[in-house]
Amino acid sequence: xxxxxxxxxxxxxxxxxxxxxxxxxxxxxxxxxxxxxxxxxxxxxxxxxxxxxxxxxxxxxxxxxxxxxxxxxxxxxxxxxxxxxxxxxxxxxxxxxxxxxxxxxxxxxxxxxxxxxxxxxxxxxxxxxxxxxxxxxxxxxxxxxxxxxxxxxxxxxxxxxxxxxxxxxxxxxxxxxxxxxxxxxxxxxxxxxxxxxxxxxxxxxxxxxxxxxxxxxxxxxxxxxxxxxxxxxxxxxxxxxxxxxxxxxxxxxxxxxxxxxxxxxxxxxxxxxxxxxxxxxxxxxxxxxxxxxxxxxxxxxxxxxxxxxxxxxxxxxxxxxxxxxxxxxxxxxxxxxxxxxxxxxxxxxxxxxxxxxxxxxxxxxxxxxxxxxxxxxxxxxxxxxxxxxxxxxxxxxxxxxxxxxxxxxxxxxxxxxxxxxxxxxxxxxxxxxxxxxxxxxxxxxxxxxxxxxxxxxxxxxxxxxxxxxxxx
Amino acid sequence: xxxxxxxxxxxxxxxxxxxxxxxxxxxxxxxxxxxxxxxxxxxxxxxxxxxxxxxxxxxxxxxxxxxxxxxxxxxxxxxxxxxxxxxxxxxxxxxxxxxxxxxxxxxxxxxxxxxxxxxxxxxxxxxxxxxxxxxxxxxxxxxxxxxxxxxxxxxxxxxxxxxxxxxxxxxxxxxxxxxxxxxxxxxxxxxxxxxxxxxxxxxxxxxxxxxxxxxxxxxxxxxxxxxxxxxxxxxxxxxxxxxxxxxxxxxxxxxxxxxxxxxxxxxxxxxxxxxxxxxxxxxxxxxxxxxxxxxxxxxxxxxxxxxxxxxxxxxxxxxxxxxxxxxxxxxxxxxxxxxxxxxxxxxxxxxxxxxxxxxxxxxxxxxxxxxxxxxxxxxxxxxxxxxxxxxxxxxxxxxxxxxxxxxxxxxxxxxxxxxxxxxxxxxxxxxxxxxxxxxxxxxxxxxxxxxxxxxxxxxxxxxxxxxxxxxx
Numbered sequence: 001x002x003x004x005x006x007x008x009x010x011x012x013x014x015x016x017x018x019x020x021x022x023x024x025x026x027x028x029x030x031x032x033x034x035x036x037x038x039x040x041x042x043x044x045x046x047x048x049x050x051x052x053x054x055x056x057x058x059x060x061x062x063x064x065x066x067x068x069x070x071x072x073x074x075x076x077x078x079x080x081x082x083x084x085x086x087x088x089x090x091x092x093x094x095x096x097x098x099x100x101x102x103x104x105x106x107x108x109x110x111x112x113x114x115x116x117x118x119x120x121x122x123x124x125x126x127x128x129x130x131x132x133x134x135x136x137x138x139x140x141x142x143x144x145x146x147x148x149x150x151x152x153x154x155x156x157x158x159x160x161x162x163x164x165x166x167x168x169x170x171x172x173x174x175x176x177x178x179x180x181x182x183x184x185x186x187x188x189x190x191x192x193x194x195x196x197x198x199x200x201x202x203x204x205x206x207x208x209x210x211x212x213x214x215x216x217x218x219x220x221x222x223x224x225x226x227x228x229x230x231x232x233x234x235x236x237x238x239x240x241x242x243x244x245x246x247x248x249x250x251x252x253x254x255x256x257x258x259x260x261x262x263x264x265x266x267x268x269x270x271x272x273x274x275x276x277x278x279x280x281x282x283x284x285x286x287x288x289x290x291x292x293x294x295x296x297x298x299x300x301x302x303x304x305x306x307x308x309x310x311x312x313x314x315x316x317x318x319x320x321x322x323x324x325x326x327x328x329x330x331x332x333x334x335x336x337x338x339x340x341x342x343x344x345x346x347x348x349x350x351x352x353x354x355x356x357x358x359x360x361x362x363x364x365x366x367x368x369x370x371x372x373x374x375x376x377x378x379x380x381x382x383x384x385x386x387x388x389x390x391x392x393x394x395x396x397x398x399x400x401x402x403x404x405x406x407x408x409x410x411x412x413x414x415x416x417x418x419x420x421x422x423x424x425x426x427x428x429x430x431x432x433x434x435x436x437x438x439x440x441x442x443x444x445x446x447x448x449x450x451x452x453x454x455x456x457x458x459x460x461x462x463x464x465x466x467x468x469x470x471x472x
Numbered sequence: 473x474x475x476x477x478x479x480x481x482x483x484x485x486x487x488x489x490x491x492x493x494x495x496x497x498x499x500x501x502x503x504x505x506x507x508x509x510x511x512x513x514x515x516x517x518x519x520x521x522x523x524x525x526x527x528x529x530x531x532x533x534x535x536x537x538x539x540x541x542x543x544x545x546x547x548x549x550x551x552x553x554x555x556x557x558x559x560x561x562x563x564x565x566x567x568x569x570x571x572x573x574x575x576x577x578x579x580x581x582x583x584x585x586x587x588x589x590x591x592x593x594x595x596x597x598x599x600x601x602x603x604x605x606x607x608x609x610x611x612x613x614x615x616x617x618x619x620x621x622x623x624x625x626x627x628x629x630x631x632x633x634x635x636x637x638x639x640x641x642x643x644x645x646x647x648x649x650x651x652x653x654x655x656x657x658x659x660x661x662x663x664x665x666x667x668x669x670x671x672x673x674x675x676x677x678x679x680x681x682x683x684x685x686x687x688x689x690x691x692x693x694x695x696x697x698x699x700x701x702x703x704x705x706x707x708x709x710x711x712x713x714x715x716x717x718x719x720x721x722x723x724x725x726x727x728x729x730x731x732x733x734x735x736x737x738x739x740x741x742x743x744x745x746x747x748x749x750x751x752x753x754x755x756x757x758x759x760x761x762x763x764x765x766x767x768x769x770x771x772x773x774x775x776x777x778x779x780x781x782x783x784x785x786x787x788x789x790x791x792x793x794x795x796x797x798x799x800x801x802x803x804x805x806x807x808x809x810x811x812x813x814x815x816x817x818x819x820x821x822x823x824x825x826x827x828x829x830x831x832x833x834x835x836x837x838x839x840x841x842x843x844x845x846x847x848x849x850x851x852x853x854x855x856x857x858x859x860x861x862x863x864x865x866x867x868x869x870x871x872x873x874x875x876x877x878x879x880x881x882x883x884x885x886x887x888x889x890x891x892x893x894x895x896x897x898x899x900x901x902x903x904x905x906x907x908x909x910x911x912x913x914x915x916x917x918x919x920x921x922x923x924x925x926x927x928x929x930x931x932x933x934x935x936x937x938x939x940x941x942x943x944x
Contacts, residue, residue: 004732095743135743156736156740161732161733161736162732164732164735164736164739164740165735165739166739166742166743180739180743182736182739259918260476260633260634260636260918261633263636263637263918263919264628264633264636264654267636267637267638267652267654267920268628268636270638270920271567271607271638271652357830358829358830358920446731446732446735447735447919448739448742448830
């Protein structure tokens, strides 16, 4: 088992590649963007094609009943400020498939990454996994054109499966949506299409230091990658944050809590919090209004649902309409870290979210994705938020705007931050928070539905290489 | 982490105890049974007290709306012979709590076991965990008398938590029911009430060699116990089944599949099978009839629902009525094992069951709990069933009738069998089956909802000690 975890480590430490020189990557990225044409415009719901409002429920649906729908969600919980509310939710029962092909070149694992257009993307295109498919694509129920490289994922026995688990998407927006996150290693030659390029993990993570280049689907899969192998620190200074990150990922030194303690904490939190949700008709959702162009909360400070028309393609123009979710302003996702007995630990919370598959998952220290965190009532402050917003610049070890999935979200980006809190940060934390090493997080992510999407995405940003060095 | 796994091993190898001599256990068990009086009689549904049929839905419910109810379930799946059916189901949304107190005496871990009456019990009483409680007991919502020893489970930080996870119950009978399975080690003196006794794991497992003594709640918790530590085989002959069992549990030798392969197999099976279930009114369940005394399938070969009146207690008589589920005949649960590269492996299946929390869980090789396995149509034979039914007696390493939970099931017992299939048994198995070591099963059981209740219960029976030797 360790063998492929060592391969992942070596790839994370590879800032350049024999097949894809680093300096060629961004020029290629922008040239591929320019090779596609693309127009998106907001339209009234009434102008949507093949999408419509179901008369009785008010749900926004495709005429085929497939893809996804916008419905209402009734939520009751003993977690957080509000014990009961209703909201719109994206209902997409079909399991998605996020797959990355991996292959060794000169003994270094490379990942076949794709420049992919999605309607809601900032930059129009972003770096995506080899394959984004639905279960219908996979089983061939829809007769349409199969996505590229799908065939590699049919008979998994032919390849080595390195990562393979069901993972959640945004629990505040989706109703129990899950994707199969999978990385397989192939040995044969793979034809590389123009929108695709082999990259090391170090190269992908370098792109993560730039705002809005690497899409959410890539980040969630990359976030599942475990690292292994003995190391002498690869020459990184012992007091550098990146060395401490690596040691924490490789389980060097003693963790503050045993796995048994963390599992019991997780079980206790699931036992403690209730979550009772049910789908309701969209037109029965209180406090939300439907206009001609937008379904929005009366206070206008949550997300809204809009309708868009998209035209894409350079030669043959493809055009369609679809709903997208629009956020009012960027949210904030932050992981606070500190050394405990010399080992770097992350401060993780058990967070209840209405659309989560099983009550709660492990989340970053601070997760405020609606922007509403600025107006929380007195006495209900989000734990550690003030700390994160006021931390000194030299304690911020990672800071970038990263986009949510452009197939469902309209130009939505959240600020992702990693903080080195220093050894004075209190060890004692509220009951639903716990300190974990990076290795421990990477163990739990191997099992379905333990780390939420915000947490997995933040883990993907924890590069062992200094982006400055890669860029030089 | 290994530390408590070594303690578990030592306890499993302790056939006697300094505090509870083995020869005193069964006499104590029967004397405690005789200390209680108890009458159960079947009554018509109309004679039930505080239970009734909800007029619109036909659901069988308690007037308070709490405890549990009997409702209908609509099932659609691409697994198995039938793609669609309806059936009655027990709906008990509240999480149960199955807790065992553990404490070392002379360095050997003992478990505080209880002789407990349940209305459906064969033998009236069976050996139960220290605590069987509901979440309402735990949070004190119901003002009734708190169960004994509940207070030890309030502040878990005071003790060492050895096992703590959510686990499923029978997926064919319950709708997504889950129990918190927990073992905590205490250091202080604990007063021992008359119906309670400290026992080693070896002693509890010895009782598992006798029909219908150890209840299902004990078995599921015991089944979660992991074993650890280095061993020279404790003097067991290298070719004995029990030695091979222990080596497999302690991860001696190489497993046929890596954890990554098993996780990917599990993910693949979840991806492959659909399960779409919804609660429906009981009176809309087709093919089932409601008589005055029984709700039953037209063919009479599934379980049925009956109503009972119970009178219990020696001085103060307590009386109540409740529904119970009654099975027509004992089912069969069997684990086939064989050595692969010298290491004992279990043949595990991914089994879809309608009431399972997440599509499917890992189940024993053969699981036929309705007795209907005798009348399966030609061409739809249950894999490995014929093999299990016709195996020679010397290959059967464990064989006992074990009861289902007496609080819900009326005198239901299933035959539990463990088979040493020998090295000629085919390694190649159908896609939804896989070979796993005992250690691997014990790793997966640490996470919520990986092993089903039949599998966990069968694991609890895999004793390292020979029952003959303990008895002598």
